[in-house]
Amino acid sequence: MGDIVPNADDDVLGVARRWKDEGRGVALATVVTTWGSSPRPVGSQLAVDDKGNFVGSVSAGCVENAVVDAASQVIREGKPTLLNFGIADNQAWEVGLSCGGKIEIFVEKVG
Amino acid sequence: METAQLDRLLASRDAKRSIARLADIATGAEALVIDGKAEGALAIDAGLEAALQDALAREQSRLYEGEGRRVFIHVLTPPLRLAIVGAGHISQYLSSIAGEAGFDVTVIDPRTTYASAARFPRAKLSHDWPDVALEGFGPDRRSAVVTLSHDPKLDEPALAAALRSDAFYVGALGSRKTQAQRRERMKAQGFSESELNRIHGPVGLDIGALSPAEIAIAIIAQIIDVLRPKKKGVGVRAA
Structure with missing residues (x-):
């Protein structure tokens, strides 16, 4: 066990708010369900801006790229989306959710 | 959002x-x-x-x-925090175990050779006198305060500050005799019976702990016992 301190993560929401202040488009991704040995617990969050910058984590780096791509679309279109990643999902497999877990990630625009 | x-x-x-x-x-x-x-x-x-x-x-x-x-x-939820007064052997184990349990740990001891980053690699450290240090720490209803120094000069100012705060748990190392003597001194300072009853001492669940690590486990178990509302007799609750 390393530094698994759930409340000491990066201040994802605070950063999202600052990005809004700077006039950036921002989306928030949140882990809403997990199954099996998912790397990050329910409630873990990632903030993404319209340039693809992100802070926080929703996996151990396995699916963040795919989430950032989806977030760009959510920022453009304003409509929330639900992403599924799991061992049976080719995209997740390619990006390496190799632990055998499954996760659902809710992505919504801020503002 | x-x-x-x-x-x-x-x-x-x-x-x-x-x-x-x-x-x-x-x-x-x-x-x-x-x-x-x-x-x-x-x-x-x-x-x-x-x-x-x-x-x-x-x-x-x-x-x-x-x-x-x-x-x-x-x-x-606001973060769970733990202030430990006294940077001895038990404190090292308690700091480590409480950190694993999700607490943000601050170790308070004016003796810099005790409260060192080498001995407490993951805790925040304060070398102020405990009452000053606790004022900075600001115990709230998500905070626990434990005194482990065995030295009334360090422990009692910390306990006094903890009793004036919203800390959900206050614990003090020491035998029943030590607890009784401290109680009398703190009563003389104006603390009431009910205020002093907030102090868990001798500290920790009674599991027969002997070694510093075992005592640390008894303490964190008691902190969690106080923190988590539960039905008596159910034991570990289903996740």
Whole structure:
């Protein structure tokens, strides 16, 4: 066990708010369900801006790229989306959710 | 998430309020529940209300599914913190075990050779006198304070500061005799019986702990016992 301190993560929401202040488009991704040995617990969050910058984590780096791509679309279109990643999902497999877990990630625009 | 709602959430978080954010994951409709009061457009029916209360009690975020909708209940609790006064052997184990259990740990001891980064690699350190250090720490209802120095000069000012705070747990190392003597001294300082009854001492659950590590385990177990509401006789609750 390393530094698994759930409340000491990066201040994802605070950063999202600052990005809004700077006039950036921002989306928030949140882990809403997990199954099996998912790397990050329910409630873990990632903030993404319209340039693809992100802070926080929703996996151990396995699916963040795919989430950032989806977030760009959510920022453009304003409509929330639900992403599924799991061992049976080719995209997740390619990006390496190799632990055998499954996760659902809710992505919504801020503002 | 509306920017205004994000502002409200951040302000409530800074004020260390109990917060749940609800979001319908199909529509994005949302509500905030601050200290039990709901604000926002999302309708909270009986099923969602029950799930919300359960999530708040367990301090666990979860997805509610019912009445044809899926609503994510995101519970945002202020961090759990632990102030340890005295940087001895038990403190090293307690700092480590409490850190694993999710506590943000601060170790307070004016003796810099004791409260060193080498001995406490993961804790915050304060070398101030304990009453000053605790004023800076600011114990709130998500904080525990434990005195382990065995030195009344260090422990008693810390206990006095802890009793004047909202700390959910206050514990003090020492035998029954030591506890009784301290109690008399603190009564003379004006603390009432009921105030002094907040101090858990001898500290820790009575599991027959002997070694420093075992005592640390007894202490963290008692802190969790006080923290988590539970039904007596049920034992470990189902996740």
